[in-house]
Amino acid sequence: MKTNTFNGIKARLGGISRRDFMKYCSIMASSMGLSTGVAPQIAEAIADPAKRPPVIWLHGQECTGCTETLLRPSHPTLDALILDIISLDYHETLNVGAGHQAEAALQQSMKENAGKYVLVIEGAIPVKDNGIYCMIGGKTFLSMVEEAAAGAAAIIAIGSCAAWGGIPSADPNPTGATSAPVVLKGKTVVTIPGCPPNPYNFLSTVVYFLTFGKLPEIDEQGRPKFAYGRLIHENCERRPHFDAGRFAEKFGDDGHRQGWCLYKLGCKGPVTHANCPEILFNDVGGGTWPVGTGHPCFGCTEKGVGFNIPMFTQAEIQNPTPSAFKAPITADHPSPLTIQGAGLAGAAVGAIVGASAIAMKNLGSSSSSSDQSSKED
């Protein structure tokens, strides 16, 4: 992005430097598993005011933890950036207005931006007794979600509650808490599970949508593959301890203090898909994720694991037997010795030896002449 173009939007981005902005775009690209070459394209998309999509953010049965996590990324002025790259028209936590004024803003935005806005659902949707267990402005949350989803360009369910039910849906589930994909059957819902989810997974999904005009590749549970494609167990920094059989047996025992594998304490890393060990939390460096701090993963991103399997129950290992086809430790290196190379090297050695031999032969005959010359001296 040219400096001139950037200067035009600098103020809108909260005075961030061009360098920091491009860095941010590169981080976005890499967290989506894209080449950093896409960064300029992302920068164009973010900087283009015409592309700013209106966002309607609905809260249901939740703790607002997902909204909180979104405020955490500490890259310079990210809050300004995210509030500026999207046009946040309705968000119950962040709304300036309140009451009927706020509801009117929601209705107006939905009407004006029909088919263009991004709907973000935070929290589970109670469906028991026609959804009367979550009412906002006299309406059930269920009807709000259905109404908003009808005109949305993309639907993102953020957090475990919206993605697969989360805590509200845990047994005995008195309110009939249901996830957004189930309520909105037939519509594509991108889910960003996690309790709370990593904000970068959400931001990356939004930026992907902005840049390419489509949603990223998702798995059968609606999770973007770039973030939820692999098991935590596969990329865990404590994996070598697992492979070597070094386990923490109790909280606070020697192994636990040494940072050994938490599998025996009930870590759900082996059955949970998420990128926590790779991108970590809160931008403060290594070890800042549950397992890194010494707590077993409880599987918040995995339907049927988090809040369902007891926290200290050992997870089923998916591949208990190691693969018979490990990548070899030693690679084959073909011999670089060629006939031409050997021939040339041999010829050179021969030439030197030959020249020396001839010189020596001549020395024999000239030694007498040297005696003569020394006599003359």
Added chain:
Amino acid sequence: METKQPLGGRVLTGPFVFFLILVLIGAYFAAKRFTLGIGAVSNMNDGYPWGIWIALDVVIGTALACGGYTMALLTYAFNRGEYHPLVRPALLTSLFGYSLAGISVMIDIGRYWQAYNIILPWHSNLHSVMFEVALCIGAYCLVLWIEFAPALLEKMKADRLLKKLNRVLLIFIALGILLPTMHQSSLGTMMLMAGYKLSPLWRTAFLPLLFLLTALIIGFAVVIYESLFSSVTHRLPLETTILSKLATVTFWCVLLFMVIRIEDVNLRGYLPLAFDGSLVSNMFLLENTFLLCGLFLLMYPGNRNCPKLLFLSASCLLIGGSLYRFNTYITGFDPGNGWQYFPSVGELCITFGIVAVEILGYMWCVKRLPIISVPQTS
């Protein structure tokens, strides 16, 4: 009284054309290297990050170019004026040897355009042996050109400049003795970093001392070899008297080297390894056989007066000393994981080209510049 004078004669002789062709072939591959990259011409790999460009052109090349160092050491540091006639031809080979070693490094390093950072003090990594070697060799190249400048100035008849230069030349001669002492030992220090990748037959804390000693041995031997060789090819009278004195000095150096070398391997308990029949151990035996041959030939004072045996012993020492350095850098080095290395045709041709430039330069200079001392015929 002896004076230095150009030998004269036709420059474009048969051998000259032959070496010119080698230079052109080398230039072709060098051009290929600079347009298509190192991988296009070289067999170097992740296991062997250096090949013959470093082992031969730099590590052995600069040792062969130590004639200027050893002669300056003898003549000026030990005040043996009688060696003076040998200084200038030795300096000439040093000049070419070192300058071309510098060019080899430029061909060898991947991002050569960053090389200038070496001379920027605020970019210096003072903990790097490689940095010390690079800076030292770079400085020594410059010093060599200044040391050699009088020959050019005499030719150009720039008497006033020559007078000025002669006043400060002493400083550069002193530097010319100091710098090689530093970097020739550092070339050995460098392989200490290889740790267990280097065979125990070569891996020792004495590497810096042994490399300094081989620099002296090769430096002396190359002066003897070159003097005799050019006497034959240019039909000059032999300088046997000085050379036999030089051979005595060489003998003591080789003796010291051999005692340290063999005793070091022996005391560390690795001598049996030399006889296990592998390529590495055979190279160890070969290297030491050549050095011992040279040593025994020089042991008898009578031999030192016979040009033929003098030449033979110098050749043995040159081969043995060079093999020691080559083995330390290539043969004795095993990075593990099955990596192998043998120079490719392109790599060899660049090296041949560089050696050919040296020979061509020497051939031209002795014919056109006042280098070699010729006894005045009455």
